[in-house]
Amino acid sequence: MTLAPSHLIVAPVVLPLVTATILVLLGDANRRAKGVVNIGAALVGVLIALALLSRVDGPGAGVYLASNWEAPYGIVLVADALSTLMLALASVVALCVAVYSEARWARTGTYFHALFQVQLMGLNGAFLTGDLFNLFVFFELMLAASYGLQLHGSGWPRVRSGLHYIAVNLLASSLFLIGLAIIYGITGTLSMADIARRLPLVAAGDRGLLHAGMAVLAVAFLIKAAIWPLNAWLVPTYAAASAPVAALFALMTKVGLYVIVRLWTLFFSDPGPSSHFGAPVLVVAGLMTLSFGTLGLISSMQLRRVAGYSIIVSSGTLLFAVGIGKASVTAAALFYLLTATCSVSALFLLVELMERIGGDTRPQRRADREVDEDTNLDDDETPLVGRAFPLSLALLGIGFMTCSVLVAGLPPLSGFIAKLALLRSVLGFDTDAASAGPVPAVWWFLGLLLTSGLAATITLARSGIRHFWRKDGASAPQVKVLEAVSVCTLILCGVGLTVNAERVLHYTNAAAAGLHSPAGYIDAVFATLPRPGPTRPDLEPAP
């Protein structure tokens, strides 16, 4: 093993930390330089994530021993297939958000860039860490930065929803600590791999307490993942936040889901007394969340709230998929996670651009030529032919249409492929084994998932009609190049996922297979040995 690849694993945490420090030191003076540093760091982050992604082969995990201490005594960072996939997703969304915010929002406050990088560090760290307490620290970093970002731009709606958001998350952090303490009290370790290894050895009398600890811990993550009924905070908070921040926050619900996927597959995959603990709760809660999100979609008139509820819909879908606990379902769910996150982030950015479409107060420019009798006239007796149609409006319309197709999961884009793959795997069509047939919950899921797609189509079409086909004439919104580029990139990611669906699904299949046989992860963590060096002179060099 050479020096570079293993140190690459810690780079997604170190890079934002260093960048944030530089950005704080730059102060308020040089805004252009700060913007360049921020986008540059985000771009390097994407390259690092892609480099890590290209190194991951199958279920094997790259393990980084922080400070050269072996597991379970030291803190390990683990870059397995799932972690790198999440890193890549986070870095791409972050790059688009960084570019977008440079057009306008970054100028609203002094420390936007620094907070942005700290949030990124928390996200990346949470995806990489292999230690529960370290996960808590990265969670808190991510949340502390998100409190500042949520309030970015100030104003009463932001402060009001921010107050609720912070209170809910502080409570969730308390639950996180309680769960963590119980698990430490029973297993005597905080390393995820070590806990997974010791789970079968837990005494029967302690198992109830252990399950209670796991459940308390799960509630903390499920609050972040916006499970019903603990998701009342989400829609007001995301709707009030500025557009780039809301797009970044779309990633944060996925962190909660990531942790649930990681811990539940690691701890409860193997047969034993704790096998599939809590799965029925996840299935039922997923269905309830899906129903709640669908009702919310139909009932919201504001496009920002529509975007918020589509996050809840995707959370419900993913929670159900995790609850089913089959490798094929997890693989489809990971693909769904990718496309849902990209499309909802794009939607949050688009919403702000669409809200700039104002009613045209200027007098309508009449065509110079005479109006013939058979000319197509609109309500104001103005010829519809020959009227200039602004380019930005056209681009926005196409972008919104594509994004709606992605969010609602209509053919031919990746949202549809993801839903199809999910339904295929939950119904069991992908296996030829003669099973007993799907359980009733699966039929409920089928109905609710399709209904949620219908609800998203209706509500997005309604919003599109209201924004673009205005009676008073839609005036061209001011869209800057940076904004257009970032939104287009996110939408093109969705299109790219469609084109490369087979390759991506192949990757997620391998990732899910690795997740559902956790022995590979555990062995990789414990097989990584510290290297001889100044701090460990007693070690023999590795053969």
Place this chain on the structure above:
Amino acid sequence: MEALLAIVIGVLGGSGIWLVLRPRTFQVVMGLTLLSYAVNLFIFCVGSLAIDKPPLVRAGVATTLENYTDPMPQALVLTAIVIGFATTALFLVVLLASRGLSGTDHVDGTREEEP
């Protein structure tokens, strides 16, 4: 001693939850603070309670948990205290901003109806 500590944690946690559910922002802050005290004490005691057993290695004493208390919860509780303190301070700032913008300390920023 276990019973006493359990009662203390229970009382702190119970008061914290009651206060968090109150409609005034100041009560919510106090509730979150009490809850974090309860959680910190809880973390502190998971390593089992022991008197006169420092978590530091002394010369000539065998390094087993017979002679020492578990140092891990003490390290965890230190981190948890610092993080909890920082986030509570941040929450206080938002509370003040909310008070300034709405003119009331109700969590929703709405004035209650006069009876």
